[in-house]
Amino acid sequence: MIHFKAKRVTITSALPYVNGVKHLGNIVGSMLPADVFHRFLDIMGIDNIFICGTDEHGTAVELAALEEGLSPAKYSEKYYKIQKDVYEKWNFDFSFFGRSSSPSNHRVTQDIFLSAHENGYIIENTLIIPFCDICKRFLPDRYIIGTCPHCGYERARGDQCERCTKMLDPEDLKDPGCSICGNTKIEFREEKHLFLNLPLLADKLEAWIKQHDHWPENTKNMALGWLREGLKPRCITRNLTWGVKVPLKGYENLVFYVWYDAPIAYISITKDGYEQGAIKENWKHYWKDSAIYHFIGKDNIPFHTIIWPAILLSARDSEQRDTNYLLPYFVQGYEYLNWEGDKFSTSQGRGLFSDEALDLFPADYWRFYLLSILPETKDSNFDWDDFAARINNELIANYGNLFYRVTYFVEKYFEGKAPAAELGDDEEKLFSRLKQTKEKVEELVGQVKLREALTEILALAGATNKYFQEKQPWAVVKKDKKAAGTTLFTAVNVLRALTVLLYPYIPSTTEKALRALNSGNKKFGELDKIQLTAGEPVKALILFKKIEKEELDKAKKYRTKYAKNEKEKNVILAISQQCKDLGINACMAIIKDARISNKNSELEKSKKSACEKAEALDIKNNKILEGYRKLYFKIGVHEKSSVESLVDFVKKNGKLPCINTVVDCYNLMSIETLLAAGAHDIKHIKGSPVIRILDGSEKYTPLGENEALKLPKGEYACADDEKVLCRLESRQCDETKITKETKEIMIYVQGNENTSDAYLQESMKKICDLITKICGGTYEIVSGAKTGKKDPNVNAENANKTKEIINDVNGMIPLKEFSKVEMRVGTVTAVRNHPAADKLYILDVDLGDETRQLVAALKFKYRPQELQGKQVIVVTNLEEKELRGVLSQGMLLAAEDGTILQPTERVENGSRIM
Numbered sequence: 001m002i003h004f005k006a007k008r009v010t011i012t013s014a015l016p017y018v019n020g021v022k023h024l025g026n027i028v029g030s031m032l033p034a035d036v037f038h039r040f041l042d043i044m045g046i047d048n049i050f051i052c053g054t055d056e057h058g059t060a061v062e063l064a065a066l067e068e069g070l071s072p073a074k075y076s077e078k079y080y081k082i083q084k085d086v087y088e089k090w091n092f093d094f095s096f097f098g099r100s101s102s103p104s105n106h107r108v109t110q111d112i113f114l115s116a117h118e119n120g121y122i123i124e125n126t127l128i129i130p131f132c133d134i135c136k137r138f139l140p141d142r143y144i145i146g147t148c149p150h151c152g153y154e155r156a157r158g159d160q161c162e163r164c165t166k167m168l169d170p171e172d173l174k175d176p177g178c179s180i181c182g183n184t185k186i187e188f189r190e191e192k193h194l195f196l197n198l199p200l201l202a203d204k205l206e207a208w209i210k211q212h213d214h215w216p217e218n219t220k221n222m223a224l225g226w227l228r229e230g231l232k233p234r235c236i237t238r239n240l241t242w243g244v245k246v247p248l249k250g251y252e253n254l255v256f257y258v259w260y261d262a263p264i265a266y267i268s269i270t271k272d273g274y275e276q277g278a279i280k281e282n283w284k285h286y287w288k289d290s291a292i293y294h295f296i297g298k299d300n301i302p303f304h305t306i307i308w309p310a311i312l313l314s315a316r317d318s319e320q321r322d323t324n325y326l327l328p329y330f331v332q333g334y335e336y337l338n339w340e341g342d343k344f345s346t347s348q349g350r351g352l353f354s355d356e357a358l359d360l361f362p363a364d365y366w367r368f369y370l371l372s373i374l375p376e377t378k379d380s381n382f383d384w385d386d387f388a389a390r391i392n393n394e395l396i397a398n399y400g401n402l403f404y405r406v407t408y409f410v411e412k413y414f415e416g417k418a419p420a421a422e423l424g425d426d427e428e429k430l431f432s433r434l435k436q437t438k439e440k441v442e443e444l445v446g447q448v449k450l451r452e453a454l455t456e457i458l459a460l461a462g463a464t465n466k467y468f469q470e471k472q473p474w475a476v477v478k479k480d481k482k483a484a485g486t487t488l489f490t491a492v493n494v495l496r497a498l499t500v501l502l503y504p505y506i507p508s509t510t511e512k513a514l515r516a517l518n519s520g521n522k523k524f525g526e527l528d529k530i531q532l533t534a535g536e537p538v539k540a541l542i543l544f545k546k547i548e549k550e551e552l553d554k555a556k557k558y559r560t561k562y563a564k565n566e567k568e569k570n571v572i573l574a575i576s577q578q579c580k581d582l583g584i585n586a587c588m589a590i591i592k593d594a595r596i597s598n599k600n601s602e603l604e605k606s607k608k609s610a611c612e613k614a615e616a617l618d619i620k621n622n623k624i625l626e627g628y629r630k631l632y633f634k635i636g637v638h639e640k641s642s643v644e645s646l647v648d649f650v651k652k653n654g655k656l657p658c659i660n661t662v663v664d665c666y667n668l669m670s671i672e673t674l675l676a677a678g679a680h681d682i683k684h685i686k687g688s689p690v691i692r693i694l695d696g697s698e699k700y701t702p703l704g705e706n707e708a709l710k711l712p713k714g715e716y717a718c719a720d721d722e723k724v725l726c727r728l729e730s731r732q733c734d735e736t737k738i739t740k741e742t743k744e745i746m747i748y749v750q751g752n753e754n755t756s757d758a759y760l761q762e763s764m765k766k767i768c769d770l771i772t773k774i775c776g777g778t779y780e781i782v783s784g785a786k787t788g789k790k791d792p793n794v795n796a797e798n799a800n801k802t803k804e805i806i807n808d809v810n811g812m813i814p815l816k817e818f819s820k821v822e823m824r825v826g827t828v829t830a831v832r833n834h835p836a837a838d839k840l841y842i843l844d845v846d847l848g849d850e851t852r853q854l855v856a857a858l859k860f861k862y863r864p865q866e867l868q869g870k871q872v873i874v875v876t877n878l879e880e881k882e883l884r885g886v887l888s889q890g891m892l893l894a895a896e897d898g899t900i901l902q903p904t905e906r907v908e909n910g911s912r913i914m
Helices: 024-043 059-068 072-089 103-118 198-210 217-229 258-275 298-314 354-360 363-372 384-414 425-446 450-471 481-502 507-516 549-557 577-581 601-616 623-635 642-653 661-673 757-775 796-810
Strands: 009-013 048-054 096-099 122-132 144-147 174-178 186-196 291-297 330-334 337-339 380-382 585-592 676-681 690-693 716-719 724-727 744-751 778-783 823-833 841-846 851-856 871-875 881-883 886-888
Touching: 009 024, 024 048, 024 291, 024 330, 024 337, 024 354, 024 363, 024 450, 048 072, 048 258, 059 072, 072 096, 072 354, 096 258, 103 122, 103 258, 103 298, 122 174, 174 186, 186 298, 198 217, 198 298, 217 298, 217 330, 258 298, 291 298, 298 330, 354 363, 354 549, 363 384, 363 450, 363 507, 380 384, 384 450, 384 481, 384 549, 384 577, 425 450, 425 481, 450 481, 481 507, 577 690, 577 881, 585 757, 601 642, 601 661, 601 757, 623 642, 642 661, 661 676, 661 744, 661 757, 676 724, 744 757, 757 778, 851 886
Parallel strands: 009 048, 009 291, 048 096, 291 330, 337 380
Antiparallel strands: 122 186, 144 174, 585 744, 585 778, 676 744, 690 716, 716 724, 823 841, 823 871, 841 851, 881 886
């Protein structure tokens, strides 16, 4: 079992702010993984509590309450109940869900402050506070929006930049403004306030942080990075009425800054839970003899590793108060979950919110999917197609269907009772696999690697499916009922253990499943022991309903009810996970105020030079163009890419097409960079565009046409909420074409597996520089690159860097790099249709010492019987990839037209290609 130095564990998730319902990014970044960890500790028999509650103080609550005509107290009570109800529907098993505005938090916060003050860690200083002349009130730091002085992010808040995570003061921002009314005439007034003297605590914090070798790397590095930059005193008071009053003479008119009392609510909520009977053991034990685990988003890492520990350290060893509380033992900071390629945003209504999600699909579907893409080490992305594929192929096909088939055959052939068994080698092997999975899951949970633990559990489900399929009890039962009984006995017992392992992830479904198995025993230590002996009742049960296309289409069209009307379109180009898996990458910019004309004399000279370059290009041996060919091959498109067609046009006609100055500029740059480019009039874009796989129902009107064209299912395209903007990489639609009347342009370059992000960004900059040089206006790169404004002086260093990248891409790779590629001969032993893709097969390939599963786009070339038994060449040391929800463990070698490369004579499986 997991061993802790302390007798018990205290688990907290970030306290959700009380202003409204939280989106899925908030759910996956703290509460959901904390709940899973808590449930694992429960079934492992480890004493623990799971604490959460609403964060209710601060100006934001005052303003939101004012808008609804409520007092801050009534407003907080209203949304506390709303949030609590939503989290109950998500099946979060809080030991207690409390409130930061409770009387106990006022008392605990005041005690900690007074101890810190007596210990000499509180100092007085002058604070410059932003005051909005329009709103006629002081504003919290987070309600001041401006440009970050460190990274240039233009929507940085006055307390912290969410892009670079640097802590800020409002006056640090460039061009600060009020986020409520938009007023930029902000007055900064001087007032005396109280500060926590962080520099005095720096040495203690550093020594404490360096002790924690078990912390996640991103958590520890971010904390030490903050210390290296140097700490400054941090203000802890505000001149508001709603909050915890400062218990110090001369400061009675102030309340504590919301960030000061909010984490202290972890302690006070535990106290409230104990006093209300929800927590049985004395609340102090969980803060004085416990291993404390905080589950938070990465923007909260500095706070929980620097500020919050400093608050606790400042109150230690008081002679008058019992304020010696433990510092965190483990801080799990999650990266961001993006929504179809862009950030969730409560203020902008982008994404899906926690109550709305449950109106579309059951809670366990959401829990399973979000935990399967949990952003433990890097940002992850929500994608509707990936959501459906994982639910249908991993949760339902791998576990749900197995559960029903096993229990159904027990009901049908053994009167609904677990049969007797005589275990053989295959059965012992599967039980051994169960034991190994149990031990591995325990290890991963101890390291708080919950996504990896889920992967291990699903692998056990896969092994059980394989065992069940190979044994075929439905066929064997007719001639050897005893043998069929052994198979079902083994499968149902492993299935029971599998269900318990999945319980922390999908608790509602697994509770029903365990009742069907007549087994409520969830003790982790007994997982690998036989629980369902012969004669135990078993009931057949269908656990899940497959997500049908109609349901998915409806969900895709849903737009959150929390979206706000914005004066300006916020167009951000996203890429679906399926397209990313194909190697597609892109970079986008917005161009404003360009003056578009038919021709420009300076541009015509540049076009002549580009034609000369095109004449000299070796199309057949170019790495970028080869990347587009591979991409087209993967999706079964038999035509030339737009760039290759453009080069062919130039070679044939001796000139570039003449459309208008914007299109001519990016065509010219496509010849130089060999990247596909596209541009659209933002006024005619509906919603946010996404590069995604088509389902065959989309509308598309080609440039210059009046009638819509039906596009084949399985192609990729850039599409908005209503129509296809560009088929493949740049087959422009008619509705969003660039004209002289266009005022705002979305322009992008789209690459493939042979183009790096750096190359895309540099190429995007070159295109925008040329367009704004010829047409005027300004640009901003807003997707796939750091934000950047047009520099009137072309940076020679960047231009040379771009040239070097282009030369490198067009050149040869060193022999030693190619020698890293491992290719082996194998034989196709099984061929089956991909459950979620019309053009793909799933192949089993025997490589001598192992069998690999490959996903290949070969349907347009071969029938299954033509592939069965065929020897093929496989690249075996490629990173494994999921293609439309199915894992591919290598790549087949094939020609451009799909012809498989194979040995001329049969050779031994596993033979290496030299």
